[in-house]
Amino acid sequence: MSNGTHTGFLLEGIRRLGAVAIFFARLILQCVPALARPRLLVEQIYNSGGRSLVIIMLSGLFVGMVLGLQGFDLLQRFGSEDALGTAAALGLLRELAPVITALLFAGRAGTALTSEIGLMRATDQLTAMEIMAVDPLRYVAAPRFLGGVIAMPLLTAIFGIVGLYGAQLIGVQLMGVDKGVFWSQTQDSVNLHDVNEGLIKSVVFGVVCSLIAVHEGYNAPPTAEGVGLATTRTVVASSVMILLLDYILTAEFL
Amino acid sequence: MSAAAAADVVVEARDVHYAIGGHQIFTGLNLTARRGRITAIMGPSGAGKTTLLKLITAQIFADRGQVLAFGQDLASLSWSEIYAARKRMGMLFQNGALLTDMDVFENVAFPVREHTDLPEPLVRILVLSKLQAVGLRGAAQLMPAELSGGMARRVALARAIVLDPELLIYDEPFVGLDPISLGVILRLIKQMNTALGITSIIVSHDVQELATIVDDSYLLSGGRIAASGSPQQLRTSENPSVHQFMTGSAEGPVAFHYPAPDYATQLFEADER
Numbered sequence: 001m002s003n004g005t006h007t008g009f010l011l012e013g014i015r016r017l018g019a020v021a022i023f024f025a026r027l028i029l030q031c032v033p034a035l036a037r038p039r040l041l042v043e044q045i046y047n048s049g050g051r052s053l054v055i056i057m058l059s060g061l062f063v064g065m066v067l068g069l070q071g072f073d074l075l076q077r078f079g080s081e082d083a084l085g086t087a088a089a090l091g092l093l094r095e096l097a098p099v100i101t102a103l104l105f106a107g108r109a110g111t112a113l114t115s116e117i118g119l120m121r122a123t124d125q126l127t128a129m130e131i132m133a134v135d136p137l138r139y140v141a142a143p144r145f146l147g148g149v150i151a152m153p154l155l156t157a158i159f160g161i162v163g164l165y166g167a168q169l170i171g172v173q174l175m176g177v178d179k180g181v182f183w184s185q186t187q188d189s190v191n192l193h194d195v196n197e198g199l200i201k202s203v204v205f206g207v208v209c210s211l212i213a214v215h216e217g218y219n220a221p222p223t224a225e226g227v228g229l230a231t232t233r234t235v236v237a238s239s240v241m242i243l244l245l246d247y248i249l250t251a252e253f254l
Numbered sequence: 255m256s257a258a259a260a261a262d263v264v265v266e267a268r269d270v271h272y273a274i275g276g277h278q279i280f281t282g283l284n285l286t287a288r289r290g291r292i293t294a295i296m297g298p299s300g301a302g303k304t305t306l307l308k309l310i311t312a313q314i315f316a317d318r319g320q321v322l323a324f325g326q327d328l329a330s331l332s333w334s335e336i337y338a339a340r341k342r343m344g345m346l347f348q349n350g351a352l353l354t355d356m357d358v359f360e361n362v363a364f365p366v367r368e369h370t371d372l373p374e375p376l377v378r379i380l381v382l383s384k385l386q387a388v389g390l391r392g393a394a395q396l397m398p399a400e401l402s403g404g405m406a407r408r409v410a411l412a413r414a415i416v417l418d419p420e421l422l423i424y425d426e427p428f429v430g431l432d433p434i435s436l437g438v439i440l441r442l443i444k445q446m447n448t449a450l451g452i453t454s455i456i457v458s459h460d461v462q463e464l465a466t467i468v469d470d471s472y473l474l475s476g477g478r479i480a481a482s483g484s485p486q487q488l489r490t491s492e493n494p495s496v497h498q499f500m501t502g503s504a505e506g507p508v509a510f511h512y513p514a515p516d517y518a519t520q521l522f523e524a525d526e527r
Contacts, residue, residue: 127351131343
């Protein structure tokens with residue numbers, strides 16, 4: 001009996017994965033015509049990116065400050081607190097900035113996308129577009145997806161920069177690490193490979209988070225409960241996928 | 255049917271069967287909506303009125319039988335052909351279904367901007383003239399959230415007619431309207447039909463309102479057409495289910511009670527528990 005339910009569970013999982021894959025393919029096809037409407041795209045980059053700026057910068061600052069404290073404490077035990085800049089920069093660039101930005105993005109912008117599209121479905125707006133011979137995938141889903149994909153690397157970069165500033169604030173201003181050493185160590189040890197790792201991660205997370213958010217919203221049952229559940233699923237699925245993919249990408253890069 | 259009469263038919267359902275999740279909605283549905291006329295499709299809640307609209311607008315397809323719009327079998331068309339057919343239709347949704355992130359003007363302009371390359375001054379003239387027709391030119395700058403239900407429906411009507419469709423479909427246009435808004439919508443539907451020659455299909459269960467403007471009417475019941483004819487013919491029908499619907503009686507073939515076990519037995523069971 002339990003074997004049967006396991007098989008059912010597995011089949012359901014494969015079916016959903018297939019549905020997402022088909023949705024993704026259709027979405028990608030609609031992204032080209034969506035690029036021809038820069039006004040819609042810019043609006044969505046603002047919605048996903050611009051409106052997430054405050055939370056991203058605040059979080060970046062605090063993560064950087066904690067990194068400064070913990071890093072200083074740890075490095076001091078080995079008498080190598082001069083390496084604080086390196087530790088903070090590499091930790092932020094390669095790991096913390098892409099992952100935490102993506103998690104925050106899923107919670108702030110992803111949920112907004114899902115509930116917005118879900119409510120458009122529930123209030124017949126998407127159906128109305130279909131009847132007006134306008135593909136909602138092209139008009140609604142594609143610009144929101146692209147907006148998220150473009151916004152994520154930008155937010156990650158901002159998170160990283162503010163985070164590094166936070167670490168410097170604690171390490172240099174508070175703990176007394178030499179400012180020149182902090183920055184020169186950072187400059188010496190960070191290379192293009194590290195920047196690439198963060199950049200590629202952020203792009204992958206941008207695609208995954210935006211895809212999940214748009215897919216959940218687009219396919220949400222048109223009820224209050226359905227939209228609510230879809231919004232929750234966006235956060236849960238995005239978070240798990242971010243952490244899973246982070247491991248895979250990190251293993252790939254090292 | 256003669257060739258002239260066939261050219262006159264805008265929408266036709268031929269022996270349509272449709273089921274959702276094993277539940278039969280239509281079992282051999284036949285109806286026609288003719289050019290320039292107002293056709294009403296009536297029926298009790300759950301008779302499949304909304305499903306029928308989805309079939310006509312090619313959102314879903316019949317399991318068996320054919321739905322034809324403008325002489326084309328919708329199931330045999332490609333997506334681009336379906337979109338081309340939809341451009342010849344306009345649909346008024348029950349709640350208006352206005353796009354909430356743009357104002358009234360932009361909502362009405364939406365189909366124009368999507369489907370034509372008209373210069374801005376022309377778009378403006380077109381939109382304002384349609385808004386004038388529904389009496390809401392003054393509301394052009396309002397957002398959908400600022401409109402009353404009746405106003406939202408009138409804006410949606412302006413949007414539906416902005417590209418001069420040949421066929422206009424109304425989904426429950428009278429639900430939840432105050433008497434004044436209802437009268438306005440009723441007059442507008444008739445006006446669209448006579449002044450612009452638009453073929454209209456109205457799905458509704460408001461028997462009294464429809465009777466004043468409708469040319470042909472169909473009564474849906476039990477997955478097929480229970481009766482058809484002019485509203486007067488339906489009202490004098492001997493058919494018990496038609497009679498029940500037209501007079502709004504609780505007694506008749508359509509049961510008031512959803513199927514349930516015996517009342518006394520069920521009460522008794524609860525007592526024992």
